[in-house]
Amino acid sequence: MLSARQQLAELKLAERESVLARVAEILRQKDGSYELLLELRGSNLKVAAGQQMPDLATGDLLKLIRAGDSLQLAGKLLASPESAVARALAQRLPWQQNLQNGLAQLLNALETGLRPPPRPGQLPSSVLALPLPTAARDALQNLIQHLPTASALEPGVGKSDITAARVQQWLSHSGTFAEASLLQHKPADLTRLPDLKHTLARVVSALLASENLGPEQFNRLTPLASPDLMQAPLQFPRPGTQASPQTGNETSTVGQTLRLLAGMLNRITVNQLHSQTLNARTGAEPGAPVNTLLVELPWLTPQNEPRTAQLRLEEYRQEQDKTGQAARANASEWRLSLSMDLDEAGPIHFDVTFRHPSVSALIWADHQSTLRKVNEELPLLRKSLQDLGLDIGELDCRRGLPRQSETRLEHRLVDTKA
Secondary structure (H helix, E strand, O other), X not given: OOOHHHHHHXXXXXXXXXXXXXXXXXXXXXXXXXXXXXXXXXXXEEEEEEOOOOOOOOOOEEEEEEEOOEEEEEEEEOOOHXXXXXXXXXXXXXXXXXXXXXXXXXXXXXXXXXXXXXXXOOXXXXXXXXXXXXXXHHHHHHHHHHOOEOXXXXXXXXXXXXXXXXXXXXXXXXOOOHHHXXXXXXXXXXXOOOOXXXXXXXXXXXXXXXXXXXXXXXXXXXXXXXXXXXXXXXXXXXXXXXXXXXXXXXXXXXXXXXXHHHHHHHHHHHHHHHHHHXXXXXXXXXXXXXXXXXXXXXXXXXXXXXXXXXXXXXXXXXOOOOOOOOOOOOOEEEEEEEEEEEOOOEEEEEEEEEEXXXXXXXXXXXXXXXXXXXXXXXXXXXXXXXXXXXXXXEXXXXXXXXXXXXXXXEOOEEEOOX
16 A cells, blocks of 8 residues: 555645645545545545544535645635536436426316325225316416417517517516516516416425425425436437327326426426526637527417427627627627427427528428428518518528537536537
8 A cells, every 4th residue: 555655746746736636435434534535636545534524525626735745625615606507407317307298297187187195095096086276277277378379470470579579478488587587576476477487386386285295295206207308318409309298098196296297397497507507618619609598488289289399599709800890780699499399390490590680591391291381481481581671691491300419418517519
């Protein structure tokens, strides 16, 4: 076994030189003392930590200074906001529920009710379904009334201020800005707000109250996860991968619905944390967007069946020339990616690039019949954009679906090359 002097020599650590180390593990010895297993310059090093449990956790970063044959603790570095967000993201990734399927099951519960837990000695099959609690039913009905519908935006209404306000409202109620709305509304007003995340939370509270359970019981549940979100969980948008709603004939139980709601809330939170993680890496690579927003927007078909559209909005700052002046008055370029899976048209994806006053769009359609129909409508789209005073760049439709990059999860951090 190498001596302390030999280990420090191998690390090439000079006297009074400082170095960063990561706590890999906290070890309890047989005599009751503690040791720290540190990752230091690519090597593992055990350091005695005394008889008291150190105020440290696995993953903490420490600043150490060599003093003779020992290492002295110079301080603990606070976790960066980026690493905290990445850890929260990693914790929720395996437990996401497809929002489209989840909404379909909740709307089904409005009609069929839910089965409560069986009483002692009662067979589960003999338990009759009960209507949703009033608070849960009111929250879901309020959400349905405010969801976008397939007929909400007619062709040619793009110049209307009412249309712009309506789209802005849909985005604000998607659940992505739920926490921000807490600062903008009074608590009494939040119960009427058709925000998706707030609505799901109100349904959770109502179901827990109906079973005389506290919030801590909900936190112990294992969320129901969707298999389609376990494959490439950080690919956004996911063209052509929306699962079809599966409500089935069997009435769900209260417990199953609570687990479903936990998975849906995780899905919204993952999209929020994913956006934050990408924004935290701004400037890490040349040409990367300075702002990224990921939104999953629910809407209703003419048959009142829930669907979701996935929207990715990125802002790119225009590089300045040698004089420090931007080539155009507006220094930002906006890129919008929108994916939907429609019942008849099939998967369809839009890539739109806008830098005032120019706009270009590339539309991808998986079905040949959809491709033909979109090509027929391109002249109308070109005219509508020109009527808005825009210069039209590329405007085309292609068969298939675009190749999407994915934010990769590596070790303890999120690699955001997306």
